[in-house]
Amino acid sequence: MSRNHAFDQRNLDWYIDKAVQALVFIGGISAVIFIIGIFLFITKEGIGFLINTLDLQEFFGSPYWEPSDEDAPEYGILALLAGTASVTGLAMLIAIPFSLGTAIYIAEFATGKTREWLKILVELLAAIPSVVWGFIGLTIMNPLIIELFDVPVGLTVLNAGIILGLMAAPIMTSIAEDALKAVPDRYREAAEALGATRWQVVFKTVLPAAKNGLLGAVLLGVGRGFGETMAVLMATGHAVNIPGSVFDSVRALTATIAAELGETAVGSDHYQVLFTIGIFLFLITFLINLTADLIVRGIRNS
Amino acid sequence: MVSDTNPVKLEIQNLTIRYGGQAAISGVNLSIREHEIFGIIGPANAGKTSFLKAINRMDMFDSNMRVEGNILFNGQDVRKLRNIYALRSRIGVVFPLPVGLPMSVYDNVALSARLRGIKERAELDLIVERCLTRAALWDEVKDRLDTLGSLLSGGQQQRLTIARALSQEPELLMLDEFSIAVDPVTTMRIEDVLKELKSEMTIILVTNLVQQARRLADRTAFFLDGGCVEVAQTEALFTQQTRDPRTRDYVEGRFG
Amino acid sequence: MDNHMFAATELNQKNQRTEKLVRLLFILMAGLLILPVLIILFTLVYKGSSILSIDFLFTNPTNGMTEGGIFPALLGTIWLVVVALIVSVPLGIAAAIYLSEYAPDNWGTRLINLAIINLAGVPSIVHALFGLGAFVVFFNFGTSILAASLTLAIMTLPVVIVATRESLQAVPHAFREACWNMGATRWQTIRRVVLPNAVSGILTGVILEVSRSAGETAPIMFTGAVFFSPFLPQGVMDQTMAMSLHLFVVSTQVPNVPENLPYGVALVLIGMVLIMNSISIAFRMHLRGKKKW
Structure with missing residues (x-):
């Protein structure tokens, strides 16, 4: 009966629970604060230039990038955009078939130990830092390309594309594998019961069912390639140039920021235009990630 | 037999429970008195489990579950409580699927006491031994109190769950088909304990074994298709003094 | 027929x-x-192993970074990673607990999830711009370990969150309900049932984050890491060298470097990262073998 008096009183544990809830909520909301903070701070540094000085037509339309020219600086990112696009495009050309193929092999064909080891290997490959990839492009791929194709320069779209492809592939593989794993086994069993062979099951049943997840994996790979910095900085040859072939050197948007930010004075036009590129990169990757997420979420809900 | 003058422990007024659009319980009125064993019988899907879930506010864990009507525990509406945890700590529940928590058997049974702030080892030892003994599990586990509760056999986990519910020293104990994973001899031992416990607490016994209700319950309610068909003194139900023919049919095993 | x-x-x-x-x-x-x-990888080992020695790890670079070891870079990376962990581990675990144990299924939670996906997806160089604009300039930390580590912490926050959330959600829901039914508050349930069974999974995530932060270059190159520093860092307001940036510097910025030196740096860096990841994987497999329910 004595307990009855205290019945329905909020006690210390109740308040502790509420306090913890508030505390972990701060952790949760911090991610939102950080992403907004990132956008606000890069905008703050780049917006003045974007509004006052920058001619958007020149920015996106001109291939001339000479921001440090004292008399007549030029701020065209067309060539940089072409550099990023060509390297990312080539990388995807390499990474998409191979990573989807590997994912299908791991998820649908490999068994037991083989599967375990492949997964571990893929995970370890995904962990190699981008600066190491850049170094590989610089020191191993570069002479290899020069020798194999008999070209004067090996730091080219081809080099960076291959490097970026190898870099993006493990991540795409594991996301694609997740997508394949998400297809319920009863689909496979149903198809097998009808007498379909393994590959028929995969092509006619599993792939169509997983196509959204696979598309999401590809998109995330594109986002990753688009935003990669160190590897493309070191492997592209860093020449402002709209490439005519895969043997041309180029320069990427991300690499431009990495290479030039250190030389600029805080607040200068050059400094600000690099932040403007940052805003552009942020928005594009945000869109890519959002789309990928919506697509992947779409399959989970249906 | 429980006197009608015992104070009301739990008053159910016009209780309706819905999952999505589907009603699991509709318009049930009941009152359960202190120190009685209140049996609930009825076929599967009669709404018995949903009824228990509403009492200790498990609807909060299930966004699909909607509860309407009043549930008065000690005269207070459980849906207007400020501290839901205090309510739950006063109600022990045992569901048909046993859950041994992934901690030692000892910690499983000591958990509730620790949540209440009891730290002293001797006191905890006492609680653990008493509750495990009452749940007819002590002899089997006394030499291995450090094994994980989640790794015990199904029947042992069921008794562990009962021991844990008892360790709450609840005012109300709700058992939902507790004997489903327990052998008949052990079931009998636990039934004997329940009879003793009546002096300390109120017990709601949901069972699919009509004879179990007959052995234990002071009064019994018959649930069918989400409604409470009738409530009567248990002996009356089993001696053909039922008001509703469906109850008699069920008790006599003609359906269900 | x-x-x-x-x-x-x-x-x-x-x-x-x-x-x-x-x-x-x-x-x-x-x-x-x-x-x-x-x-x-074998080429790296083949070309780099000749320079590897205890001395290489524990001496300063000399003669314009064309000779000597990598000690300041190694130490600097440890500084950067540790300070980043101090910030991101508690924050990440808190976020994961919120998302797994408290968060209602509403648009606010979806917003948080979207933010996490984007924190992981925003290019590292954009994180670098943010670190420069926010920590170096706005908060006036200057180029320092603090500014660089904060940038790293924010960038790698999703690693901790995702790993922690996964290991929290691997604890069956029935355990939580059983605990709630006894009158335990959410927090009591988390502390006594959920966390003890998720802690090893969380540790796996933390190791992954160590590996990730140690390898990042772009986010630290304008916020706290320098090409060369004659001094070892004494505190969080100092600048420092770092392994990842050092690899970039000796392979692109310094003339007349002997061939095996950058290979050696690359080998140490990749070794650090792969060992961390292997530990994390081994740990995870060990856990999977140990059934607790």
Whole structure:
């Protein structure tokens, strides 16, 4: 009966629970604060230039990038955009078939130990830092390309594309594998019961069912390639140039920021235009990630 | 037999429970008195489990579950409580699927006491031994109190769950088909304990074994298709003094 | 009748041939993806191992970074990673607990999830711009370990959140309900039932984050890491050298570096990262073998 008096009183544990809830909520909301903070701070540094000085037509339309020219600086990112696009495009050309193929092999064909080891290997490959990839492009791929194709320069779209492809592939593989794993086994069993062979099951049943997840994996790979910095900085040859072939050197948007930010004075036009590129990169990757997420979420809900 | 003058422990007024659009319980009125064993019988899907879930506010864990009507525990509406945890700590529940928590058997049974702030080892030892003994599990586990509760056999986990519910020293104990994973001899031992416990607490016994209700319950309610068909003194139900023919049919095993 | 059966067998054989061919094709693709990387790694080991020694790890670079060891870079990376962990581990675990244990299923939670995905997806150089604009300039930390580590912490926050959330959600829901039914508050349930069974999974995530932060270059190169520093860092407001940036510097910025020096740096860096990841994987497999329910 004595307990009855205290019945329905909020006690210390109740308040502790509420306090913890508030505390972990701060952790949760911090991610939102950080992403907004990132956008606000890069905008703050780049917006003045974007509004006052920058001619958007020149920015996106001109291939001339000479921001440090004292008399007549030029701020065209067309060539940089072409550099990023060509390297990312080539990388995807390499990474998409191979990573989807590997994912299908791991998820649908490999068994037991083989599967375990492949997964571990893929995970370890995904962990190699981008600066190491850049170094590989610089020191191993570069002479290899020069020798194999008999070209004067090996730091080219081809080099960076291959490097970026190898870099993006493990991540795409594991996301694609997740997508394949998400297809319920009863689909496979149903198809097998009808007498379909393994590959028929995969092509006619599993792939169509997983196509959204696979598309999401590809998109995330594109986002990753688009935003990669160190590897493309070191492997592209860093020449402002709209490439005519895969043997041309180029320069990427991300690499431009990495290479030039250190030389600029805080607040200068050059400094600000690099932040403007940052805003552009942020928005594009945000869109890519959002789309990928919506697509992947779409399959989970249906 | 429980006197009608015992104070009301739990008053159910016009209780309706819905999952999505589907009603699991509709318009049930009941009152359960202190120190009685209140049996609930009825076929599967009669709404018995949903009824228990509403009492200790498990609807909060299930966004699909909607509860309407009043549930008065000690005269207070459980849906207007400020501290839901205090309510739950006063109600022990045992569901048909046993859950041994992934901690030692000892910690499983000591958990509730620790949540209440009891730290002293001797006191905890006492609680653990008493509750495990009452749940007819002590002899089997006394030499291995450090094994994980989640790794015990199904029947042992069921008794562990009962021991844990008892360790709450609840005012109300709700058992939902507790004997489903327990052998008949052990079931009998636990039934004997329940009879003793009546002096300390109120017990709601949901069972699919009509004879179990007959052995234990002071009064019994018959649930069918989400409604409470009738409530009567248990002996009356089993001696053909039922008001509703469906109850008699069920008790006599003609359906269900 | 005979004809019919024969046709069926032929079809069957054809199917089996295709089956074998498809399987071979996929093995080939997996092999072609992984083999070059293995060759590259062996090349790194082959060319870099000649310079590796205890001295290489524990002496300063000398003679314009063309000789000597990598000690300041190694130490700097440890500084950067540790300070980043101090910030991101508690924050990440808190976020994961919120998302897994408290968060309602509403648009606010979806917003948080979207933010996490984007924190992981925003290019590292954009994180660098943010670190420069926010920590170096706005908060006036200057180029310092603090500014660089904060940038790293924010960038790698999703790693901790995702790993922690996964290990929290691996604890069956029935345990929580059983605990709630006894009158435990959410927090009591988390502390006594959920966390003890998730802690090893969380640790796996933390190790992954260490590996991730140690390898990042772009986010630290304008916020706290420098090409060369004659001094070892004494506190969080100092600048420092770092392994990842050091690899970039000795392979692109310094003339007349002997060939095996950058290979050695790359080897140490990749060794650090792969060992961390292997520990994390081994730990995870060990856990999977140990059934607790």
